[in-house]
Amino acid sequence: MAYKAEISRENPTCILFVIDQSGSMDEITEAGRSKAAFVADVLNKTLYTLVTSCSKSDGVRNYFDVGVIAYAGSQVTSGFGGALSGDIVHPIHAISENTLRVEERKKKVDDGAGGIVELKTKFPVWFDPKSEGGTPMRAALGKTIETVGGWCEQHPGSYPPTILHVTDGQSTDGAPEEMANGLRQISTKDGQALLFNLHVNTGAGLEIVFPTAETDLNDDYSRMLFRMSSPLPAHLAKFAGDKGYTIADGSRGFIFNGDPQCVVDFFEIGTRPRLVADR
Amino acid sequence: MRPTDLRSKSRLPLAFSVPKREDQDNEDSFQRSAKGVYALSDGASVSFDSASWARILVRRYTRNPEFTREWLSAAIAEFRKLYDRDSLPWMQQASFDKGSFASLLGIRIADGGRAIQVLSVGDSLAVLCDGDRITATFPLSSAAEFTGSPQLICTNPMQNAFLDKMDFSYDLVADWTFRGLEQPALLCMTDALGHWLLSQRDRNSSPISVLRRLRTPGAFARFVQEERAAGRMKRDDTTLIALW
Numbered sequence: 001m002a003y004k005a006e007i008s009r010e011n012p013t014c015i016l017f018v019i020d021q022s023g024s025m026d027e028i029t030e031a032g033r034s035k036a037a038f039v040a041d042v043l044n045k046t047l048y049t050l051v052t053s054c055s056k057s058d059g060v061r062n063y064f065d066v067g068v069i070a071y072a073g074s075q076v077t078s079g080f081g082g083a084l085s086g087d088i089v090h091p092i093h094a095i096s097e098n099t100l101r102v103e104e105r106k107k108k109v110d111d112g113a114g115g116i117v118e119l120k121t122k123f124p125v126w127f128d129p130k131s132e133g134g135t136p137m138r139a140a141l142g143k144t145i146e147t148v149g150g151w152c153e154q155h156p157g158s159y160p161p162t163i164l165h166v167t168d169g170q171s172t173d174g175a176p177e178e179m180a181n182g183l184r185q186i187s188t189k190d191g192q193a194l195l196f197n198l199h200v201n202t203g204a205g206l207e208i209v210f211p212t213a214e215t216d217l218n219d220d221y222s223r224m225l226f227r228m229s230s231p232l233p234a235h236l237a238k239f240a241g242d243k244g245y246t247i248a249d250g251s252r253g254f255i256f257n258g259d260p261q262c263v264v265d266f267f268e269i270g271t272r273p274r275l276v277a278d279r
Numbered sequence: 280m281r282p283t284d285l286r287s288k289s290r291l292p293l294a295f296s297v298p299k300r301e302d303q304d305n306e307d308s309f310q311r312s313a314k315g316v317y318a319l320s321d322g323a324s325v326s327f328d329s330a331s332w333a334r335i336l337v338r339r340y341t342r343n344p345e346f347t348r349e350w351l352s353a354a355i356a357e358f359r360k361l362y363d364r365d366s367l368p369w370m371q372q373a374s375f376d377k378g379s380f381a382s383l384l385g386i387r388i389a390d391g392g393r394a395i396q397v398l399s400v401g402d403s404l405a406v407l408c409d410g411d412r413i414t415a416t417f418p419l420s421s422a423a424e425f426t427g428s429p430q431l432i433c434t435n436p437m438q439n440a441f442l443d444k445m446d447f448s449y450d451l452v453a454d455w456t457f458r459g460l461e462q463p464a465l466l467c468m469t470d471a472l473g474h475w476l477l478s479q480r481d482r483n484s485s486p487i488s489v490l491r492r493l494r495t496p497g498a499f500a501r502f503v504q505e506e507r508a509a510g511r512m513k514r515d516d517t518t519l520i521a522l523w
Contacts (some may be wrong), residue, residue: 004521006514043307044512048373051370051373052370052373052374052377053325054325055327055329055370055371055374056324056326056370056374057327057328057331057362057374057375059372094368099369102369109376109437110436110437111436119376120365121372121376122368122369122372122373123369124369124370
């Protein structure tokens with residue numbers, strides 16, 4: 001049965017973010033910030049959460065290899081800067097050690113005695129928002145195939161890679177569907193790579209979340225993104241259901257016209273492979 | 280039926296534990312007091328320092344088995360003194376804030392076994408037996424109830440919100456007795472072994488008879504390795520406390 005492999009230091013899994021940084025990502029959402037700023041914030045928070053889930057008092061355990069592919073204009077590059085910019089995928093301990101900066105933020109927490117206290121908290125930043133040029137989605141997915149294929153060859157027994165693709169518009173370098181189909185064919189012994197697609201919007205328009213059929217969608221573009229997306233494995237479907245989404249057999253890892261809360265949930269659900277042996 | 284002379288029985292426990300891997304720390308903890316109090320805790324590996332948290336829980340329980348909200352607050356305060364939060368690197372500070380998680384299974388045996396109180400938070404399992412027959416289990420009763428994401432006690436008070444809805448002296452406790460049992464025995468185990476036991480209980484060979492034969496650490500380790508290899512037991516820290 002697929003998607004059952006134990007995720008451990010010996011058998012890490014791979015999480016790859018593919019991020020559209022084209023010019024239209026500078027549109028302002030109903031929350032008053034650009035789509036690019038919002039996505040960068042959620043991505044930073046997601047990496048923070050992933051690192052935290054691997055951090056023990058004696059260091060960061062490498063349960064995940066993580067990469068970011070950014071695409072804009074005619075460029076497809078690593079989304080990381082500095083020491084991480086040379087490769088796409090890095091063990092999570094390397095990511096924890098190579099931030100752009102660490103900011104100090106304040107958060108309110110339960111003091112354990114019925115009160116609330118304000119805590120100063122260190123918050124790492126890997127990404128700043130970018131938005132310029134066209135949308136070379138086909139080239140980005142080609143780079144993703146190359147990256148995921150190489151990773152699976154090196155990790156044949158691992159839980160397969162999860163790819164979270166975030167975009168707000170149509171490809172400007174050709175049809176991406178066949179690349180997505182090729183990507184989903186790549187597999188480990190534990191199953192095929194999972195490609196989840198998130199179409200972000202400014203908050204206007206009706207969002208369609210984890211649909212089960214093309215007929216749930218209104219236009220050719222959204223139907224294509226649906227076909228490009230993997231069905232949610234059972235444990236992710238359950239997690240999405242627990243978060244209040246309507247899930248049925250065949251629900252795809254796809255959100256169309258996602259509002260800011262959908263973006264947050266999409267990242268949280270998509271980066272939730274089970275740490276089976278390491279509860 | 281001839282009543283069992285409970286008080287004449289010597290009930291020094293057999294205690295065995297095997298880590299999930301030989302080169303990794305074992306985050307299960309066990310302690311007992313001279314007053315018939317036993318405590319077992321299973322620290323969750325995916326958390327900051329669950330081994331220390333599990334040790335604090337079992338030590339405090341065997342000293343004071345009155346588990347209350349104040350008891351829990353004092354245990355959390357002791358844990359938080361182990362680290363200087365503000366000086367931790369961001370990734371450890373984040374993990375420290377998220378919390379360390381562990382189960383707690385506490386046993387109080389009074390009057391030679393006439394009164395046994397079991398307290399459990401999480402998925403460590405207590406089992407009452409009569410010979411090879413299982414007469415009661417707590418807090419879970421079937422293998423399907425082991426979900427992989429149990430509610431555990433955490434050093435972050437917000438993660439203990441599930442306890443707010445509970446009556447500690449009712450929802451977390453089972454009252455058992457050895458009275459009326461011909462061959463009473465009490466077992467405590469962490470979840471990998473608990474899941475194994477409940478999934479094997481309807482087989483021809485009683486899982487209790489299998490465990491009863493394990494009298495040395497080496498025999499227990501071989502048993503765990505064989506069951507893991509056969510795919511019948513999850514790879515996790517595995518601990519058995521047995522009062523035969």
